Amino acid sequence: MSRVPLITAKGNDMESPTKIHDAEKPPSETQLDLREVVFVIQSQRNSFHVQQAENLRKDLLLQAQALQESPPVILLLHTLTDNEGDWSILPLLPFLSSQFGKNSSWIMFLEEDTRVKLHKLHEVLKKFDRRKEWFLGKPLHDEESTIIHHYAFSENPAAFEYPDFSAGWALSISLVNSLTSKIEEEPLKSDFTIDLKHEVALYIWEDGKGPRLTGVPELCTFPEHKPRAQYCATTVSSHSPVCGQPVKSDNIFVAVKTCKKFHSDRVPVVKKTWAKRASLLEYYSDYADPSIPTIDLGVPNTERGHCGKTFAILRRFLSSHVLKTDWLLIVDDDTLISLPRLQALLSCYDSSELVCLGERYGYGLGQGGYSYITGGGGMVFSREAVVQLLASGCKCYSNDAPDDMVLGMCLNALRVPVTHSPLFHQARPEDYAKEFLAHQTPISFHKHWNIDPVAVFNKWLLNDKHTEGLQKSTKEEL
Secondary structure (H helix, E strand, O other): OOOOOOOOOOOOOOOOOOOHHHOOOOHHHHOOOHHHEEEEEOOOOOHHHHHHHHHHHHHHHHHHHHOOOOOOEEEEHHHOOOOHHHHHOHHHHHHHHHHHOOOOOEEEEEOOOEEEOHHHHHHHHHOOOOOOOOEEEOEEOOOOOOHHHOOOOOOOHHHOOEEOHHHOEEEEHHHHHHHHHHHHHOOOOOOEEOOHHHHHHHHHHHHHOOOOOEEOOOEEEEEOOOHHHHHOOEEEOOOOOOOOOOOOHHHEEEEEEOOHHHOOOHHHHHHHOOHHHOOEEEEEEOOOOOOOOEEEOOOOOOOOOOHHHHHHHHHHHOOOOOOOOOEEEEEEOOEEEOHHHHHHHHOOOOOOOOOEEEOEEEEOHHHOOEEEEOHHHOEEEEHHHHHHHHHOOOOOOOOOOOHHHHHHHHHHHHOOOOEEOOOOOOOOHHHOOHHHHHOOOOOEEEOOOOOOHHHHHHHHOOOOOHHHHHHHHOOOOO
């Protein structure tokens, strides 16, 4: 399978591959002051994530001080504007261009758990002619066409590379200004945001009119304590956050959405895999089957969305029919999930806050729009979030409306943040780049299509040893 040639550090033309270290630069371009680098931490409004971002900001400032350098500008994304779509990056570019387009050289984007060796990153950025349009990152590519990328490049999925945000990624100011002009001339479309890193790369590339991603070997996703990380300018802090004792299983109420036609094939998979780790679990269906048992909520099954069923679950969660818990997990009957890993993750969140957690998608973010937790990977709500949702009068416009999107609209109206975790997955493992999953301890996957769901659960979600095996088999770039 052919691969797109690497872009040389001489420019964005498609010359033969060469290491970025061999870049030819005008001498004046080697002088890069750290103050010319603007760091944007892709932070979120939830208190745990704010603290994570603040910790990273403080670390960068301490490193700059130790290097006796003037401190760089460090921005927390969630604080920049009131636009919900800022997390999708493209709507934020005009702001960045207006604030930093004349006196800066680079915008460096970091996730909250990205770790930076500032002196090494400084040396890496010096290698590039900052007057040119550069899009830098650690490349990912699809091995097969995937639904989350709308089956793009179906003839050769590996032909298109996009950045692993965990390693950090950078845009030269020249490119930021150019993209801003494009956005101002042709406003962003009102569309879905599903896999942001792929969609940003597609927008920048613009069917060949713009630059492709340039792979930078020093942008890494090795754990920071690994020996190979000594060569890296960026690393990742850990595979999965743990903030204390895991939340007890009897403090999470689990609601499984199903229907009669799936009682005989999907429900047995749930029982055989992850349901045995749940203390409080109910199956909700359009038919009461005492052998499972399922509960008929009085909402007919619908072929499309399941809004009526989901809102009935929310009401039941607050009723006297179920034991009172701090957390509600709603999943589909073809969701595969690790409850122990979810319990560990929830130790980082305060159940007294309005928490809505899962894999975040967006709709119409370039034109206002809203964010939502995509249902297939699992939706987690604190009790207080459910209370506020139902008290607001939010409701379905029809039983078959898309439940996750209706909830997103309601949360947006309430100004309640949707909290993203990349450990939840709306699709199957094979729908994601292998190297992207290699530095994760995933919590969930979704869909049984063309897979053995029990085998997938056993490989990816039963224990934590899968990541070691994947990392060893992953092609190392250093």
